[in-house]
Structures are given as structure tokens and as C-alpha cells.
Amino acid sequence: MKVLEFKLAVAGILILNLTAIAGLADAAPVTYKEGLNYIPVMPAQPVSVNPGQIEVLEFFWFGDARCFALQSDLESWSKSKAANVVLERVPAALNPQWDLAARAFYTAQQLKIGDQANAAIYAAIHLSHRNLATEADYQKLFTGQLGIKAAQFQSAWNSSTVNQQISQAKVLAQRYGIDKVPAFTVNGKWLTGAGFHLKDAQIMDAVNWLVQSEQAMSPAGAP
Numbered sequence: 134m135k136v137l138e139f140k141l142a143v144a145g146i147l148i149l150n151l152t153a154i155a156g157l158a159d160a161a162p163v164t165y166k167e168g169l170n171y172i173p174v175m176p177a178q179p180v181s182v183n184p185g186q187i188e189v190l191e192f193f194w195f196g197d198a199r200c201f202a203l204q205s206d207l208e209s210w211s212k213s214k215a216a217n218v219v220l221e222r223v224p225a226a227l228n229p230q231w232d233l234a235a236r237a238f239y240t241a242q243q244l245k246i247g248d249q250a251n252a253a254i255y256a257a258i259h260l261s262h263r264n265l266a267t268e269a270d271y272q273k274l275f276t277g278q279l280g281i282k283a284a285q286f287q288s289a290w291n292s293s294t295v296n297q298q299i300s301q302a303k304v305l306a307q308r309y310g311i312d313k314v315p316a317f318t319v320n321g322k323w324l325t326g327a328g329f330h331l332k333d334a335q336i337m338d339a340v341n342w343l344v345q346s347e348q349a350m351s352p353a354g355a356p
Contacts, residue, residue: 240271
């Protein structure tokens with residue numbers, strides 16, 4: 134083999150090796166850092182799941198653009214999560230405007246149209262740019278788009294069950310120190326989401342990383 138051909142061959146091998154190394158680096162799992170990408174909940178909070186299960190809470194507000202943008206990733210993660218991981222959505226009722234959205238969320242649950250209503254509310258705010266600022270605005274959406282009668286809406290909207298759920302949501306937000314959304318807690322121990330130096334596309338990955346860390350620390354390991 135001529136010297137030039139040899140050098141070209143060696144150069145080609147080096148390029149292939151560097152490319153392979155770069156590919157491995159890209160494929161390497163991301164490690165999230167405590168204090169930067171998530172923090173411990175102090176003190177850890179009790180969870181509402183059975184032993185052996187891992188609780189994930191999503192604190193959200195329908196009016197928040199990042200919460201809306203996250204829905205597709207959240208849905209995909211929810212479908213692929215481990216069987217022992219329980220996801221619960223909690224509307225962050227941090228002020229009167231957010232209280233109204235929380236009431237709409239729990240009203241939809243009471244009427245057993247939760248997923249359908251969530252999608253309709255997000256679309257109305259972020260795609261149709263509707264201002265859902267009053268009870269009447271939500272009633273119009275529920276009756277006009279979701280097939281709910283006005284009397285059904287009013288009964289659920291003003292029910293003691295919905296009042297109690299909103300109160301519980303406020304208590305949870307206070308216990309976890311939620312002041313921005315989207316926010317996620319994992320097993321009562323960890324908090325991540327907005328404000329933790331994560332791009333939108335990284336939030337659910339960070340949640341999943343924390344879930345896997347909890348799985349690894351459980352007595353039986355991952356299910």
C-alpha cells in the first residue's frame with residue numbers, strides 16, 4: 134500500500150472512531166443535578182398511593198403556555214410509564230384567576246369528561262385565544278362544545294365535592310411550595326419543572342429520571 138493511501142485509510146478509521154464515540158456520547162443518558170434541575174422536598178410529604186407505587190403530581194394552570202406545550206410529552210410519558218407509577222394532575226390554585234381554572238378542572242372530573250374538557254380548555258385559551266375569565270365563560274364552553282346542560286354544569290360547579298377538591302389542591306401546593314408551573318413532584322420527595330434550568334423537552338425526561346431513581350431505591354427495585 135502506498136504511503137498516501139495508508140495515511141488516508143488511517144484517517145478514515147480515526148474519523149469513523151470519532152463518529153462512533155460521538156454517537157455514544159449522544160446516546161448516553163442525561164444525569165440531572167440536585168439543586169439545579171430538581172430539589173428535595175423538605176420535609177418529604179405523605180403520598181396518596183399504595184405501598185410499592187410511586188406518586189407523580191403535576192401542578193398546572195390552563196392559562197400557562199408551558200403547561201400547554203407540555204401536554205403532548207406528558208401524554209406520551211403517561212402511556213409508557215411503569216405500571217406502579219401513578220400520575221395525578223393538580224390544578225395550581227394560587228390566585229383567584231387560577232382558582233377559576235381549578236374549579237373548571239374539577240367540574241369536568243365531576244361530570245366525567247375530564248380528558249375531553251382539558252383538551253377543549255387548553256385549545257380555547259391557546260389556539261382560539263379565548264379569554265376564559267368568568268364562570269359564564271366556562272359554562273358557555275361546557276354547554277356549547279362539550280354537550281353539558283346548563284343545570285348539570287351549575288350543579289357540579291357549585292358542588293361541595295368540587296369545593297373540597299379545590300381546598301385540597303391549595304393545601305398540596307402550599308406543602309410543596311409551588312410558586313410556578315408546570316411543576317412535578319415525585320413520591321413526595323422531589324420537585325422539578327419550571328424554574329429548574331430545564332428546556333420544555335427535558336421536563337418529562339427529568340421527571341422520568343427521578344421516577345427511575347425512586348424505582349432503584351425501592352426494596353424490590355424496578356417493577
